[in-house]
Amino acid sequence: MDKIQHDEILSHGASPADAPSGAALEAEFDVFTTRLHMEVPADLKGGVLRGYQGLREMASRLREVPVQDVPRAPSRATAGPEVVAVPSSVEPPADAMHELSVRQAGALLRAGELSSVELTRHALDRIARLDPALHAFILVTEQTALARAEAADRDLRSGIDHGPMHGIPYALKDIFDAEGVPTTNASWLCMDNVADADSTVEGRLRAGGGVGLGKLTTFEFALGGPSFELPVPPAKNPWSDDHVPSGSSSGAGTAVAAGLVRVAVASDTTGSIRGPAFHCGVVGLKPTFGRVSGHGAQPLSRTLDHFGTLSWSVDDTAALLQVIAGPDPADPRTTGGPRSDYLTSLDSGVAGLRIASAPGWYAEDPTTIPEILDGITHALGVLDGLGATVDEVALPPYDMFNGCGRILFAAEAFAAYEDTLRRHAKTLARFTYQRMMPGAGVAAADLLRAHEVRRWLTHQVDESVFDRHDVLVMASGQTTAARWSEFPLNWPPPKMVNDMLAIPFNVTGHPALSLPIGLAGNGLPIGLHIIGRHFDEATVFRVAAALERALAERRRRPPEPEKVVS
Numbered sequence: 001m002d003k004i005q006h007d008e009i010l011s012h013g014a015s016p017a018d019a020p021s022g023a024a025l026e027a028e029f030d031v032f033t034t035r036l037h038m039e040v041p042a043d044l045k046g047g048v049l050r051g052y053q054g055l056r057e058m059a060s061r062l063r064e065v066p067v068q069d070v071p072r073a074p075s076r077a078t079a080g081p082e083v084v085a086v087p088s089s090v091e092p093p094a095d096a097m098h099e100l101s102v103r104q105a106g107a108l109l110r111a112g113e114l115s116s117v118e119l120t121r122h123a124l125d126r127i128a129r130l131d132p133a134l135h136a137f138i139l140v141t142e143q144t145a146l147a148r149a150e151a152a153d154r155d156l157r158s159g160i161d162h163g164p165m166h167g168i169p170y171a172l173k174d175i176f177d178a179e180g181v182p183t184t185n186a187s188w189l190c191m192d193n194v195a196d197a198d199s200t201v202e203g204r205l206r207a208g209g210g211v212g213l214g215k216l217t218t219f220e221f222a223l224g225g226p227s228f229e230l231p232v233p234p235a236k237n238p239w240s241d242d243h244v245p246s247g248s249s250s251g252a253g254t255a256v257a258a259g260l261v262r263v264a265v266a267s268d269t270t271g272s273i274r275g276p277a278f279h280c281g282v283v284g285l286k287p288t289f290g291r292v293s294g295h296g297a298q299p300l301s302r303t304l305d306h307f308g309t310l311s312w313s314v315d316d317t318a319a320l321l322q323v324i325a326g327p328d329p330a331d332p333r334t335t336g337g338p339r340s341d342y343l344t345s346l347d348s349g350v351a352g353l354r355i356a357s358a359p360g361w362y363a364e365d366p367t368t369i370p371e372i373l374d375g376i377t378h379a380l381g382v383l384d385g386l387g388a389t390v391d392e393v394a395l396p397p398y399d400m401f402n403g404c405g406r407i408l409f410a411a412e413a414f415a416a417y418e419d420t421l422r423r424h425a426k427t428l429a430r431f432t433y434q435r436m437m438p439g440a441g442v443a444a445a446d447l448l449r450a451h452e453v454r455r456w457l458t459h460q461v462d463e464s465v466f467d468r469h470d471v472l473v474m475a476s477g478q479t480t481a482a483r484w485s486e487f488p489l490n491w492p493p494p495k496m497v498n499d500m501l502a503i504p505f506n507v508t509g510h511p512a513l514s515l516p517i518g519l520a521g522n523g524l525p526i527g528l529h530i531i532g533r534h535f536d537e538a539t540v541f542r543v544a545a546a547l548e549r550a551l552a553e554r555r556r557r558p559p560e561p562e563k564v565v566s
Contacts, residue, residue, distance in 0.1 A: 025053055032441045038422050040437060047434035047490035052441045054492070055410050058403035059446035065400055065453050097122040098259040101312070102168050102319040103343075105262075109156060109167045116149040116156075116167030120211050123169045127213065127260050133561035135233045136255035138174045138184060140214040145169065148211045155209065164319040164343065165263075166209030173249055173266040174215035175222050175298040178202045185298050186230050187220045188427055189420070199296025200328045201265050201307065208323040213261055217251030222267055222300050223413065224432025226250070226487060237280060238558040239524050243481035246275035247500075252310040253280035257525075257558055263311045263320045267297060269304045270409060271502025274514035274529070277310055278500065279481035281516045281525030281556065283317050283544070285309045286502075288535045289509030290335065292321075293328035301412035302333075304405065304506045313554050314515070314545040318342035321537065340538050346545045351387030353543065355380065356469035361398040361501055368478040371520040376475060376528050379517060382550045383473070383543070391469065396460050401504035404457060407442055407450040408507070414439025434491040458508040466533045471543050475501055476514040476529035480522055501529065511537045515544050516553045 026045075029052050033040060040048050097119055100108070108114035124142055131137050152167035177183050177195035179202075184190045198206060205212065217235040219225030226234040226244050235254040237245040245253045249266035253276025256264055266273050268286040277284025285308045292307040299305060309324075311317040322342050328334045357380055362368045384390050413436050414421070420428070421437055428436075465472050482497040492498075505512040512531045520526050530547075532540035548554060 025049060025056075029441050036418070036422075036440060038440065041425050044425070044430060044433050044437075044490075047430070047492070048437045050490075050492060051410075051434060051438035055407060055438050055442060058406055059443070059449070061399065062403050062407065062446070062449050062453050065456070096259075098126060098262065100262075102164060102262060102316045105168060106164060106166065109152075110161065116152040116211060117146065119167065120145050120149040120169050120213070123213060123261060130258055130561060131255075131260060133236065134238060134254050134258055134260075135217055135235045136251045136258065136260055137171070137213075138186065138215045138217050138232050138251070139182065141178075141181060141212060144181075145211050145213050148206075152209045152211060162207065162209035163323060164208075165205060165323045167211065168209075168263070169211045169213050169261055170205060170320070171213045171216050171252070171255060171261045171264045172202060173218050173222075173252055173264065175218060175267060176201055176265060177296040178212060178215075181215065183298065184215070184231065185221050186218045186225075186232055187432075188231055189424060191231055195296075197296065200293035200330060201324050202296070204324050204326075205265075210323070216249075216255055216264060216266070219248035219250070220429045220432045221298060221417070222248040222269065222272060223435055224429040226484070227429040227431055229429040236561075237481055237524075238561070239281065240481070242483050242485075243524060244279070244484055244487075246279040246481060247272035249273050249276045249284075249310060253277060253282060253284070256280070256282045256310050256312055258560075259312075259557060263309060263316050265320070265324065266308065266310055267294075267300070268306045268308055268502070268506065269300050270405060270506055271500040273306075273308050273310060274476050274502045274512065275500045277514040277516075278477045278527040279525060281519075281527070281553075281558070283309075283311050283314055283516065284514040285311075285317050285321065285537070285540075286505065286512045287321065287325065287537055288511045290333045291325050291511070291535065291537070293326075293331040293334050295328055295330035299416050301409045301416070303412060304409055306506060306509075314513075314541055314548050315343075315346060317513070318346055318541050340535075342538055342541055345538050345542055348542050349386060350383055350543055350546045353388045353471070353539070354469040355383050355388045355390045355543070356393045356465045356472045357390060358393050358395045358465070358472060358474045360394055362475045362478055365478065367499070368475065369480070369520060369526075371518070372475055372478065372526050372528075375517040375526060376473065379528055379547055379551070380473060382547060386546055386550070388543075393464050393469070393472075395464060396457055398501065398504065400453065401457055401507050404450050404453045405503040405507045407446060408454070410439035411442040411447045411450075412439075414442070430489070431491050454507055457504075461508050461510065462533075465531075470532070470536075470539050472529075472531040473543070474529050474531070476512075476527055477501065480520050480524035480526060505531055510534060511540055513540050513544050515547060516556075517547075517551055518553055519556070
């Protein structure tokens with residue numbers, strides 16, 4: 001089954017001829033909930049049953065996956081025509097402090113030409129002026145931020161330098177603990193949940209001299225949204241009030257794109273870093289599984305959760321990862337994988353690298369907009385012109401990755417929140433409940449099969465791509481950001497509202513970066529995907545930095561909101 005057919009099943013409830021439907025499907029699901037002593041509220045059951053029907057279909061398809069070698073397409077060189085760039089909406093003044101990269105700001109701090117307090121006050125002033133219209137932040141920790149900025153300045157005057165994030169403002173998605181600060185998970189259930197210790201990520205940033213500005217808007221438990229039922233409003237897409245900023249790291253995407261903060265830390269379980277990066281026009285990195293600790297972050301799906309960054313540039317991304325990456329005894333998922341120096345090779349270029357292209361998932365899909373196809377073709381041509389070798393490869397069908405990931409996600413999310421679902425069905429947002437509850441019906445045999453297929457798919461990607469290539473370049477999404485009006489009352493929404501091709505690399509654990517490549521004809525951002533070998537973020541950064549320089553897209557900022565606080 002191809003991707004279009006598969007997504008139609010998820011969106012519209014189609015199922016194979018031998019699968020139960022209607023009353024029979026409901027009776028089958030009720031067997032699971034009865035065993036668990038759970039009852040689904042009547043007004044939520046339609047969305048839950050549609051989700052269960054989709055999972056049942058995906059499990060059926062996974063049982064048909066032939067565990068054998070995937071035939072490779074013949075290799076051929078790829079180059080593309082020039083793409084005409086859409087004019088930038090705003091070209092900000094070069095001397096604006098929020099336009100300084102992490103390393104540029106760091107150099108000025110170390111030279112005594114800029115203070116962390118000045119940099120932090122500039123960020124806080126922009127948040128106070130712009131965020132009432134954008135809703136990127138759930139909480140701004142102004143006094144704490146200024147105190148940390150003053151400490152960073154004192155340390156530098158004393159000759160103490162804590163590294164690349166010293167004195168640099170950042171923000172956290174509101175699933176990460178910071179001592180003394182609420183971690184609300186954007187849920188009514190957690191509004192009084194004040195952390196008594198730092199998450200590992202926050203602890204490393206604090207030790208590295210970083211200046212935390214506060215907590216960023218997310219979907220409920222990094223899942224249930226976009227929703228207007230939560231204690232905080234959803235973040236706005238800074239490019240258009242009519243369009244969503246994408247997945248659960250939406251506040252981070254909005255804040256970085258609008259210049260409220262240069263870097264942010266977020267999570268990606270099925271694409272929640274790369275979706276907002278793609279749809280808001282910023283750089284989003286999902287590192288290798290286990291590269292960044294999840295200790296002190298709210299779990300969603302333990303084997304799919306990745307913790308990474310949204311930043312304005314590739315250079316900023318590398319600087320932030322340099323501080324937060326590395327093994328953590330408190331999170332056994334971080335064992336293994338050498339810690340790298342991500343900054344030294346950024347300017348090494350791509351000459352001699354082998355680049356794989358895999359258009360099979362999206363090139364013939366009529367829902368992929370032409371600007372994305374043209375942009376990827378152009379980017380591959382740029383890499384070829386810079387001395388890389390570009391070949392086309394074949395991957396296993398997208399629906400294998402998607403089905404595998406959705407079953408793992410459903411089972412693990414339900415296991416993490418079973419008691420919450422049982423006790424607080426009507427307090428959770430509709431989408432949260434309707435996305436988690438279908439996991440009650442995932443059979444043990446289907447979960448084991450999903451793990452088996454996962455291992456096979458990971459091997460296939462390594463063999464088909466990374467045995468002979470350094471990175472894979474392909475689409476990260478198929479169209480521009482969806483409109484708010486496209487989301488229905490009940491989950492799931494129409495298939496192209498969730499257009500990202502992100503979940504395959506949550507399944508395989510490879511590092512994956514979404515890089516902005518311009519604006520589509522409707523004025524909204526688009527991007528591409530760069531995927532690397534496990535624990536080789538450094539090469540992903542090399543390729544992304546070379547493209548970023550050649551495409552010169554980092555001069556584009558969205559216009560400031562019309563309604564700002566003066």
